[in-house]
Amino acid sequence: MRGVIGRSLGRLRDVLGSQTSALGLVLLIALAWTAFTTIGGSGFLGSFNLYSIGQLAARDAVLGMAQAMLVVVARMNLAVGGIGAVCTSLLGYLLVVAGAPLWLALPLVGVVGVLAALLMGFAELLTGLSSFVVTLAFLSVYSGGALLATGGRQFQITSPALTKLGNGTLLSPAICPLVAVAVACGVLCWLLYFRNSLGWKMLAVGANERAARASGVNLARVVLAAYALSGLLSAVAAIMNASYELNVNAGFGSDWLLPSFIAAVLGGVALTGGEVSVAGILLAALFYDSLQSGLTIINVPSYWIELPQGLVLLAAVLLDQARRRRARPREVAPPAGPATVAVPS
Amino acid sequence: MRRLFSTQWAPLLAATVLAGIVLGFATKQFGTAFNIYTILQTSAIYAAIGLAQMVVLAVADMSLAVGGIAGLVTIAVGGLYGVQHWPIGAAILAGVALGLACGLVNGLIIAGMDLSGFIVTLATGTAFTGIAYGATSSIPYSNIPSVLVSLGQGRVSFFSYLLVPAIAMTVAVGAGFRWLPIGRALLAVGGSREAALLSGISRERAIIVAHALSGLLAGIAAVMYIGVLESATPATGSEWLIISFAVPIIGGTALVGGEAPAAGCFVAAIVLAAINDVLIVLNVNTEAVQMAEGLLIFAAVISGKLGQSVGRPSLIGKKPLRTAGSGGA
Numbered sequence: 001m002r003g004v005i006g007r008s009l010g011r012l013r014d015v016l017g018s019q020t021s022a023l024g025l026v027l028l029i030a031l032a033w034t035a036f037t038t039i040g041g042s043g044f045l046g047s048f049n050l051y052s053i054g055q056l057a058a059r060d061a062v063l064g065m066a067q068a069m070l071v072v073v074a075r076m077n078l079a080v081g082g083i084g085a086v087c088t089s090l091l092g093y094l095l096v097v098a099g100a101p102l103w104l105a106l107p108l109v110g111v112v113g114v115l116a117a118l119l120m121g122f123a124e125l126l127t128g129l130s131s132f133v134v135t136l137a138f139l140s141v142y143s144g145g146a147l148l149a150t151g152g153r154q155f156q157i158t159s160p161a162l163t164k165l166g167n168g169t170l171l172s173p174a175i176c177p178l179v180a181v182a183v184a185c186g187v188l189c190w191l192l193y194f195r196n197s198l199g200w201k202m203l204a205v206g207a208n209e210r211a212a213r214a215s216g217v218n219l220a221r222v223v224l225a226a227y228a229l230s231g232l233l234s235a236v237a238a239i240m241n242a243s244y245e246l247n248v249n250a251g252f253g254s255d256w257l258l259p260s261f262i263a264a265v266l267g268g269v270a271l272t273g274g275e276v277s278v279a280g281i282l283l284a285a286l287f288y289d290s291l292q293s294g295l296t297i298i299n300v301p302s303y304w305i306e307l308p309q310g311l312v313l314l315a316a317v318l319l320d321q322a323r324r325r326r327a328r329p330r331e332v333a334p335p336a337g338p339a340t341v342a343v344p345s
Numbered sequence: 346m347r348r349l350f351s352t353q354w355a356p357l358l359a360a361t362v363l364a365g366i367v368l369g370f371a372t373k374q375f376g377t378a379f380n381i382y383t384i385l386q387t388s389a390i391y392a393a394i395g396l397a398q399m400v401v402l403a404v405a406d407m408s409l410a411v412g413g414i415a416g417l418v419t420i421a422v423g424g425l426y427g428v429q430h431w432p433i434g435a436a437i438l439a440g441v442a443l444g445l446a447c448g449l450v451n452g453l454i455i456a457g458m459d460l461s462g463f464i465v466t467l468a469t470g471t472a473f474t475g476i477a478y479g480a481t482s483s484i485p486y487s488n489i490p491s492v493l494v495s496l497g498q499g500r501v502s503f504f505s506y507l508l509v510p511a512i513a514m515t516v517a518v519g520a521g522f523r524w525l526p527i528g529r530a531l532l533a534v535g536g537s538r539e540a541a542l543l544s545g546i547s548r549e550r551a552i553i554v555a556h557a558l559s560g561l562l563a564g565i566a567a568v569m570y571i572g573v574l575e576s577a578t579p580a581t582g583s584e585w586l587i588i589s590f591a592v593p594i595i596g597g598t599a600l601v602g603g604e605a606p607a608a609g610c611f612v613a614a615i616v617l618a619a620i621n622d623v624l625i626v627l628n629v630n631t632e633a634v635q636m637a638e639g640l641l642i643f644a645a646v647i648s649g650k651l652g653q654s655v656g657r658p659s660l661i662g663k664k665p666l667r668t669a670g671s672g673g674a
Binding site for chain 1: 407454458459460461463464465467468469470471472473474475476478479481482483587590594600632633634635636637638639640642643646647
């Protein structure tokens with residue numbers, strides 16, 4: 001009985017906890033939008049600007065989800081951009097050079113994204129190395145390989161359906177159809193994490209790998225699934241990116257690492273694993289791209305754009321850690337005995 | 346002598362030298378004094394970058410801010426000399442001190458908030474780069490003192506002058522880790538946090554010192570590179586991330602901390618620079634270099650892993666981001 005109550009209390013706290021971070025992000029976005037409208041004029045809330053914010057934020061949200069897939073299982077994927085480069089190049093090649101139809105090209109790109117990530121997963125499990133070094137090595141292999149294979153050539157995508165996806169409108173002229181793609185990915189991720197046993201197992205592995213293993217979770221299978229899904233989402237992000245840029249090359253993905261971590265960390269995904277907020281990721285991406293766009297609107301020169309990116313991530317990390325530290329004594333609350341120094345197992 | 350050959354990088358060096366000799370006979374360009382000078386010039390920079398990463402790996406942490414710090418130091422030196430008309434010595438000192446300060450900031454945040462170096466330095470590294478771009482409006486300083494140019498491009502036959510600071514750094518770092526109490530303390534913390542804790546060495550202090558040292562070394566690397574480029578650009582360091590890990594890892598630095606093979610770093614730098622050069626001499630695409638680096642990192646960590654076989658349990662090996670005390674929930 002106590003277990004049941006404890007569990008439902010914990011569940012309630014989880015829900016409330018994730019909602020407070022999402023609520024905070026909503027406030028943050030409202031604040032930023034108000035500030036940018038006040039300083040920069042109504043141009044910020046113009047449908048043209050909102051459209052481009054949504055277009056960029058949609059991709060960044062999916063990147064955040066791709067990163068979160070592995071962060072949730074206490075790993076990381078430095079190669080989101082490497083997989084992105086491979087997938088973008090392949091998409092360009094299939095559509096432009098090989099003349100493949102879209103219904104064939106898109107699934108193929110997805111499959112390649114999954115395989116590229118699975119390869120890293122196998123490499124990690126077989127060698128026992130950290131995901132950091134494995135994905136770092138594969139980042140340079142994939143991005144170098146994509147550049148090498150394409151010889152740095154540009155692919156001008158002309159597919160009308162893809163153009164419509166990235167540059168058309170949905171319901172209102174202020175909404176890019178890509179927003180729907182991001183939200184759909186978000187819903188699927190939410191269903192995975194909170195309504196599916198694989199998602200629960202991923203969260204369990206991230207929270208405590210040993211305990212999860214001891215309670216019968218097939219670690220290899222769960223970790224590989226996380227890699228595969230991270231690769232799939234990277235491929236989706238690559239397709240989204242290509243759908244609005246249209247003129248693509250293997251250099252795509254080289255700047256994905258930072259937004260992927262900003263969306264995940266600012267969105268409330270615990271870097272230590274075992275905790276995720278899908279709404280947080282979506283909102284964090286929206287905030288990040290609102291900030292980028294807003295700074296341009298209030299005439300901050302483009303060469304000052306990179307500093308706030310770093311500061312936002314730093315602030316997110318510090319705030320998150322401060323919150324965790326405040327929350328931890330209550331959460332763990334060792335009932336008796338001396339306060340021991342916690343050492344990693 | 347036996348120990349020399351049992352180190353991880355010895356076979357790598359032997360293979361490289363052998364390949365170099367073969368290539369020297371096979372192609373006309375490779376064996377020339379000028380080409381060897383180019384390789385050594387690049388390896389000196391690689392070694393400095395690698396050492397900046399190695400000192401943090403030694404305490405089982407990492408820094409993604411090596412490049413960001415280098416960019417900031419580069420424009421600081423360029424700006425102080427070119428715009429503020431400081432004497433070059435003072436500008437270099439100020440720049441290197443700035444590197445140290447940046448590293449110190451990283452260390453203080455990581456140790457103070459008990460965070461992983463990965464995410465903190467990803468953020469601060471971006472911020473440092475951002476400051477460098479913002480402060481210069483993305484325009485490089487082209488007024489470069491002749492001292493730095495002759496350091497970066499000077500040579501006696503094949504001997505690049507840059508080898509002097511690179512070797513000095515390697516020896517100083519190697520000796521510091523071997524003989525100085527603080528160096529040993531860093532390795533102790535890297536080797537086993539529990540043991541270090543029990544023997545009274547503060548992990549926080551070790552992290553702070555390691556990151557500060559990393560900033561200092563990144564600053565020196567940046568100063569060395571200004572003369573090579575003959576330009577002080579904020580873009581310096583933007584491509585250093587992979588090389589900064591490739592050099593120490595191929596040089597035999599364990600990712601689990603507790604090791605700081607400075608000489609190994611130096612050899613790995615030469616190997617990587619030589620591979621780079623060979624691929625260019627053979628007219629292979631430069632992108633292949635990037636792929637080769639990735640594959641080499643992988644080969645190196647795996648061979649290191651096999652060499653260690655059943656060593657101590659890995660701290661960051663399996664779970665790089667797990668901070669102390671997060672096992673609950």
